[in-house]
Amino acid sequence: MKALCWHGKGDIRCDTVADPGIEDSRDVILKVSSCAICGSDLHLMDGQMPTMERGDVLGHEFMGEVVEVGSPNHPLKKGDRIVVPFNINCGACSQCKMGNWASCLRSNRNGDMAAKQFGYSTAGLFGYAHITGGYWGGQAEYVRVPMADVAPMKVPDGMGDEHALFLSDILPTGWQAAAYCELKGGETVAVWGAGPVGLFAIKSAQVMGAAKIIVIETVPERIALAKLAGGTHFIDLKDEDVLARIKEITHGEGPDAVIDCVGMEATAGHGMLGVLSAVQETFTSSQRPYALEQAIQAVRNSGIVSVPGVYGGPVPVNMGAVGQKGLTLRSGQTHVKRYLEKLTDLITDGTIDPTFLITHRSSSLTEGPDLYKTFRDKSDGCVKVVFNLT
CATH class of the missing domain: 3.90.180.10 (Medium-chain alcohol dehydrogenases, catalytic domain)
Known part of the structure; x- marks a missing residue:
């Protein structure tokens, strides 16, 4: 065969x-x-x-x-x-x-x-x-x-x-990612990555009643599909400061939940981290947990971090932010x-x-x-x- x-x-x-x-x-x-x-x-x-x-x-x-x-x-x-x-x-x-x-x-x-x-x-x-x-x-x-x-x-x-x-x-994966956010209706959710899983996470969050769905993406075709899926706000990670824009959209409060649909091959995009990311992408296959780091930083205190993105081994996680902000981190196949x-x-x-x-x-x-x-x-x-x- x-x-x-x-x-x-x-x-x-x-x-x-x-x-x-x-x-x-x-x-x-x-x-x-x-x-x-x-x-x-x-x-x-x-x-x-x-x-x-x-x-x-x-x-x-x-x-x-x-x-x-x-x-x-x-x-x-x-x-x-x-x-x-x-x-x-x-x-x-x-x-x-x-x-x-x-x-x-x-x-x-x-x-x-x-x-x-x-x-x-x-x-x-x-x-x-x-x-x-x-x-x-x-x-x-x-x-x-x-x-x-x-x-x-x-x-x-x-x-x-x-x-x-x-x-x-990918449909159950996107659904589980949104389900892990424990949405009851009216929440703000931020989604890193509008690839196939991200698109279904966006759609699932919409079906579950999220009021605002912030999408962090840079590829035009994926942004267009994210709009069809239910995204309400869009941040181009290569042209904008992601954390600053999220604070602006949420009036300084942060999203109730965040979803990392990127995983180990994230691009940092804007600023000096973007320069470091570009070097890593060119010269090494090292895992790059930039999306996860941004998600942990962006979510409100006592919020939920949902991680359907794939990681292949150990990565640095900001446990200081997880602990001090009282975050819930949920992941898994x-x-x-x-x-x-x-x-x-x-x-x-x-x-x-x-x-x-x-x-x-x-x-x-x-x-x-x-x-x-x-x-x-x-x-x-x-x-x-x-x-x-x-």
Whole structure:
């Protein structure tokens, strides 16, 4: 089969690899109908995540048709259309029973490796390094889905691929980021980054009743989409002093909550930090937590800092500000299964149209390496790439 594979920093190839097969009675084999490139995939492309190996199949946003099941008694049947959450859930451990699906204790087959890095094992993830299990991903013609009796969701009749696909990751991720802000209506929220997750965080905050949504972004195409998503105020980080503008917009009080949707590859933008950021981007792959630092500084006292942005290792965090201001810091991989029913209803009733951020489509994985570069470079107005394979 054809698949998009990692071969080193900046080197993504469309390879011919072995078809997957059933390895356990809980498995299914999925014929992929649609998949997408996620911003997190760019961290892999840029060499920011450890434990990648040459030939690893990428991709954790995918859906398709079940073509083989591991057991005659499997709850999924041949012909079922399913969307697959990016994290793998056993359904039986203490974390899964609490609904903390991204913290599953049994799905990461390289759990010892993860425990050395993080203290405890994390859940297994599709297409995302061997520290998260080394599972092949879904930017491929076929994919093996382990523990498929727990997390995958049957797609409702009449729902097209492009409306269902982002339930695999970025829509629940944006929703969780906003949910962590504990919005009750009328709040001010600031969002760093209007990439795909940021756009869904903005939309989610709007649906949850935020009165003001401040968006920190510099790419014109993303700012335009952020307006469609519900952003009310916009700060160009390269031309404006972010903290000063936020204080102006909030009359000196600060946002009630802030969301860092940028993560480890932040650009500082304005001022001397912008100069330092430019040097780091040119000469090193060091993690740059500028967005997180700005978010911590900007949020009001006793506010909430929500961090869906990805970090690959230790970064300096201003714990002085966190402690003295009495902030709540919330982060983590997304508990996708927790939100699937709610978000499916919001798509079905038209409250959320997840297709608005798709800018590039392809029917062939052979175009994948070039589209990875287009997405990474934010060229040609690229915000989100989707492969429609059937």
